[in-house]
Structure formats: C-alpha cells, structure tokens
Amino acid sequence: MNKIGIDKINFFTPHLALNMKELAEARKEDPDKYLIGLGQEIMAVIPNTQDTISMAANAADKIINEDNRDKIKLIIFATESGVDNSKSAGVYIQRLLNLPPDIRVIELKEACYAATAGIQLAKDYLSNHSEEQVLLIASDIARYGLNTPGETTQGGGSVAMILKENPQIATISEETKYVSQDLMDFWRPLYSDIAYADGHYSTKVYLEFFKYLWKEFCKEYNENINDFKAMIFHLPFTKLGLKALRLALPTDNDDKKEQLLNDFECARLWNKQIGNLYTGSVYLSLISLLANSSDLHSNDAIGIYSYGSGAEGEFYKINLANNFKQDNFKAIKKMIDNRTIISVDEYEKIFNSTVTTEKNIQLDIDKDPAKFVFAGIKNEQRQYTKH
Numbered sequence: 001m002n003k004i005g006i007d008k009i010n011f012f013t014p015h016l017a018l019n020m021k022e023l024a025e026a027r028k029e030d031p032d033k034y035l036i037g038l039g040q041e042i043m044a045v046i047p048n049t050q051d052t053i054s055m056a057a058n059a060a061d062k063i064i065n066e067d068n069r070d071k072i073k074l075i076i077f078a079t080e081s082g083v084d085n086s087k088s089a090g091v092y093i094q095r096l097l098n099l100p101p102d103i104r105v106i107e108l109k110e111a112c113y114a115a116t117a118g119i120q121l122a123k124d125y126l127s128n129h130s131e132e133q134v135l136l137i138a139s140d141i142a143r144y145g146l147n148t149p150g151e152t153t154q155g156g157g158s159v160a161m162i163l164k165e166n167p168q169i170a171t172i173s174e175e176t177k178y179v180s181q182d183l184m185d186f187w188r189p190l191y192s193d194i195a196y197a198d199g200h201y202s203t204k205v206y207l208e209f210f211k212y213l214w215k216e217f218c219k220e221y222n223e224n225i226n227d228f229k230a231m232i233f234h235l236p237f238t239k240l241g242l243k244a245l246r247l248a249l250p251t252d253n254d255d256k257k258e259q260l261l262n263d264f265e266c267a268r269l270w271n272k273q274i275g276n277l278y279t280g281s282v283y284l285s286l287i288s289l290l291a292n293s294s295d296l297h298s299n300d301a302i303g304i305y306s307y308g309s310g311a312e313g314e315f316y317k318i319n320l321a322n323n324f325k326q327d328n329f330k331a332i333k334k335m336i337d338n339r340t341i342i343s344v345d346e347y348e349k350i351f352n353s354t355v356t357t358e359k360n361i362q363l364d365i366d367k368d369p370a371k372f373v374f375a376g377i378k379n380e381q382r383q384y385t386k387h
Ligand code: HMG
Pocket: 030, 032, 033, 034, 036, 037, 038, 080, 110, 111, 112, 113, 149, 150, 151, 152, 153, 185, 186, 197, 198, 199, 200, 202, 203, 206, 234, 236, 237, 240, 276, 278, 279, 307, 308, 309, 310
C-alpha cells in the first residue's frame, strides 16, 4: 500500500495580538509567571470580524489550487468553538473556496483532540479512495473570560491540511496508541461562549495520559526515545509540552537529550506567540518545528501527542517526506511577526464585542485586512465576505 499523509499545511491567525508582559502587569502578576511559568509571550486576539469559519477559509485558501480542487472529496472540519449546533462549518468553506458540489462535509468534535481524529479518519478513508484528497481544518478560538485563571491560555487560529497518497510533507505511520476517559477537566455548556476548566486537574490528566500512552506505545512497538527525531505536543501553554517531553527524555544520552530539547524549542516557537488554538495547537507546533528546525531530514520520525479534554489522548508517529520544508512557511512567519500589538484596554473591548446572541448585526469589516471576514448576522444567518 502506498503511503498516506500530509501533503500541504497552512496556518492563519488574525492581525491583532497582545503582549503577555502587559497582560501580567494589568493583572498584577509577575510577568515571568506568564513568560517562563507558562511559556507564553504573545497571545492572538480575535476581532469580532473573525470566527472559526472565516479563519478556516483564510487558512485553507492558500493550499487549494487548480491541481487539487477537483480531487478533494471530503472536508473534515474539527472544532470545539463552532458557530452552529446543526450545520457543519465545512459547508461554508465549500462555498467560500469554490470547491465542487460532489464532496462530503462533516464537523468533528472532541475538544482539542478532534483534528487528530480527523487525521486518522482521513488516512483510513484515503486507503480506500486513493485517487482522492481530504481537506482537514482545525479551527478554534480559545476563550475563558477576562480576569479568569484561563485568560492567560487564550488565543486562536486555524490549521488547514491536504491529506493524500504519496504526500510531500509527512506520512502517517500505522503505529499509534489512544485512550479515552469520561472526566470533567474542561468543558463548555451549550449556553456558554466561554470554556470552564478545572485548570490544575486538567494539566495533571494531560500529563498522566501522555505518560500512559508513551509507555504503551514503546512497549507495543518495541521503540524508545532514540527512535524519534522530535516530539511534538498539544500546547495549551508551551510549558506543559516541556513537562511532558521531560517524561520521555533519555537519562543516559546527553547529546540526544539536548537535540530533543533544541527541536522542542523550534516546535514551541510559534505557539508561544499565538497561545492556545485548541484542536489546531499540536499542528501549529508541527509547522513551527518544520519551519524553524535546521536538523530535520526526510524519513525522520516525529512523535505526536494529541490531547483533548473530556478526555481523549493519542500518541502516534509520522515520518517526514521529501519536501517537508514548504515555501508558505515564510509567509506564516511574516503573518505572525507583522501583527498589530494592542493594549490591554483594546483587548478587553474586543473581547466584549464578540458576537454571541445577536440576531441581526452588521460588523465593521474595513479594519480587518484578512481576505475572508465574518461580516455579521442577517435574519439569524451568518454572513461571510471576501475582501
Ligand atoms: P494558574 O493558577 O494561574 O498558574 O493557572 P500557576 O499558579 O499554576 O502557575 C503557572 C506556572 O507558573 C507554575 O509552573 C508556577 O510555578 C509558575 P509549574 O510549577 O506548574 O511548573 N510561576 C512562575 N514562574 C516563573 N516566575 C514566576 C512565577 N510565578 C508562578 N514569578 C492554568 C495556570 C494553566 C491552570 C490556568 O491558566 C488554566 O486553568 N488554563 C486553562 C486550562 C488549561 O490550559 N489546561 C491545560 C491542560 S488541558 C488541555 O490541554 C486541553 C485544552 O486545550 C482544552 C481542550 O482540549 O479543548 C485546555
């Protein structure tokens, strides 16, 4: 059987951001708590003219072209901050990106784990539909509320991928271990636009799931840390990934330990500047690793730890393909570096202006430079515009 995996990948985040140092000062905390204790430097701020759908369109637009447009037969939209309890966000994407009508579209939800579920489902689907391609989008806004303990771990953005046979970036290995358990570490009731979290408990479960999966994976496939070039993690805040990595680092090989730690720094670089983006988080970390590490080679194995509250975890392996350094990574860096840094006052105003229960509203889209924007609600129907 031919190899299946990630052929293209792109990331989008809006044009506004907040310095964590300034947030710390406003909240009367030592900035080092946020910068070092949590490992976060800048947080993406989502204007009310962006939502999970417009961000997804902005991310996916760049990886769809005349070569793959007609081959995409399945859109998987992974999100936990979707805008409709019935309609899949992916159907809007089909129209906004001019994808053909003979296409299946579904939305997946299991907190931050859903994109990984999407990857495994796409892999199995493509093994039976080898001429086709899958568009997978992970799109979320992490929102806990002003002055809450979770405020420091907000953010948002979308990762879009094309999966296919003989991919350019990475192939998905058959080796995987997963686990689910019904528990309440983080949840968002239907009536709430902010997430609730039992924060410290959630970090404990995240680490326990990783410890368990890593042990079971190594046992089942007779592998160890030396078989991996890099390890990437779901990064609600980047220090948590470092804590997980430390559980797997070799104790008898200082060079390997240093190499893994160096690659982890590359993998968390862009997550430090975005914050949590829920289900896309671990895949932003993958992009960050591929873009910023200089010691990766084709066929290198990367371990991926995906965690979604509620809770579900999976540890699996990918192998880099021949063209894993993609040209669009430079544009992603530019987008992250060129954001406008706003004050805490402006961030609070934007936070409070988010559209939640309005039935009719027209938004000021002129200030939003993104190609696709959320223009408002007309007769309870969301409106999207292309600049
Ligand atoms: P907190 O109580 O504000 O922070 O909550 P803290 O007191 O635990 O301190 C954080 C760290 O900063 C600690 O490091 C402190 O020691 C350190 P640690 O000891 O744990 O290594 N610190 C300092 N370091 C340097 N200089 C200083 C200083 N002061 C303190 N001066 C918490 C933090 C993450 C709990 C909170 O922000 C929260 O509730 N966040 C939301 C929940 C969350 O992100 N959970 C993560 C695991 S669950 C998950 O990943 C799933 C999720 O993405 C959702 C989904 O699946 O959909 C959330």
